[in-house]
Amino acid sequence: xxxxxGSYWRRWGAVSKFAAAVLVFxxxxxxxxxxxxxxxxxxRQEPYKADVIVLLGGENVSRVEKxxxxxxxxxxxxxxxxxxxxxELMGVNLIAAGVPESAILFxxxxxxxxxxxxxxxxxxxxxxxxxxxxxxxxxHSRRATAVFESRTEKIxxxxxxxxxxxxxxxxxxxRLLESVLREYVKIFxxxxxxxxASFG
Numbered sequence: 001x002x003x004x005x006g007s008y009w010r011r012w013g014a015v016s017k018f019a020a021a022v023l024v025f026x027x028x029x030x031x032x033x034x035x036x037x038x039x040x041x042x043x044r045q046e047p048y049k050a051d052v053i054v055l056l057g058g059e060n061v062s063r064v065e066k067x068x069x070x071x072x073x074x075x076x077x078x079x080x081x082x083x084x085x086x087x088e089l090m091g092v093n094l095i096a097a098g099v100p101e102s103a104i105l106f107x108x109x110x111x112x113x114x115x116x117x118x119x120x121x122x123x124x125x126x127x128x129x130x131x132x133x134x135x136x137x138x139x140h141s142r143r144a145t146a147v148f149e150s151r152t153e154k155i156x157x158x159x160x161x162x163x164x165x166x167x168x169x170x171x172x173x174x175r176l177l178e179s180v181l182r183e184y185v186k187i188f189x190x191x192x193x194x195x196x197a198s199f200g
Contacts (some may be wrong), residue, residue: 002166006124007034009064011039017145019063021099025190030181031185033180033181034170034171034180034181035167037109037170037178037180038138038164041138041139041140041142041183041184041187042138042139042141042142042164043145043159044141044159044160045077045163046157047161048130048133048158049085049133050076050077050132051077051124051127051129051130051134052076052078052079052080052082052124052127052132053067053070053076053079053132053133053135054079054080054082054120054124054132054134054148054157055067055079055080055081055082055094055136056113056116056135056136056140057082057083057084057085057086057090057110057116058086058136058137058140059092059137059155059162060082060086060090060165062162063090063135063137063162064090064093064097064134064136065097066135066160066162066163067079067099068094068097068137068164070133070159071099071103077103078103078105078129079094079105079168080104080105080107080120080123080124080132081094081104081105081107082107082110083111084104084109084111085109085111087108088106088108089141091104091106094103095175097131102116103184105123107119107120107123111188113147113156113186114190114194114196116119116144116148117147117148117151118151121151121155124128124155125152125154125155129155130155131155131158132148132155132157133157133162134157134159134186135160135161135162136161136162136178137161138161138163138165139179139183140161141159142159142187142198143183143190143196144200145157145159146190146196146197147194147196149194150194150196178184187199
C-alpha cells in the first residue's frame with residue numbers, strides 16, 4: 001500500500017510539473033512573440049526609386065500616410081491600392097493627403113494578402129512596372145513581402161512598412177495586440193496552404 005501510494009504521488013508530481021511547464025510555455029510564448037515582434041515580423045528596407053507604390057488594404061490611416069509620404073518624396077509616380085471594400089476609401093484618403101487622383105490605380109477585388117499579390121501583379125506587369133515599394137502595417141510586412149515575391153521573379157519588391165510602435169502601446173491596444181499575435185498564426189498558415197515561407 002505504501003509503495004503503491006508513493007508511486008501514485010510520484011506520478012502525480014510528474015504530471016503536475018509537466019502541466020505547469022506547458023502552462024508556462026503557453027503563457028510565455030505569446031509574450032515573447034510580442035517582445036520580439038519587431039525582429040520576427042518586420043521586413044523593413046530603405047525606400048528605393050521605383051515605378052509604383054503598392055498600398056495594401058487594411059489599417060487605413062498609417063498605411064495611407066506612409067504611401068502618401070513616399071509619393072510626395074518622389075519615390076514613385078504611381079500608387080496602386082489593393083483590397084476589397086477598402087481600396088476606394090484609401091484612395092479618397094490618399095487624395096486628401098495630397099496624392100493626385102490621376103496617380104492612383106485600383107485593384108478592388110483582393111480579400112487576402114495572397115489575393116493582393118495575385119491580382120496586383122498582373123496590373124504591374126501590364127504597365128511594365130519592374131520595381132515596387134510595398135506598403136503595409138509593420139507587423140504584416142514580412143509575410144506580405146514573402147507572398148509578393150513568391151508570385152513573380154520579374155518584379156522587385158521593396159518593403160517599406162509603417163513605423164513600429166512601442167511594446168507598451170501594443171499591450172495597451174487590444175485590437176493591435178490581437179493582430180500582432182494573429183500574424184504568427186497566419187505566417188504558419190500561409191506556409192501550409194501556399195508554401196510561402198516568410199522566414200529563410
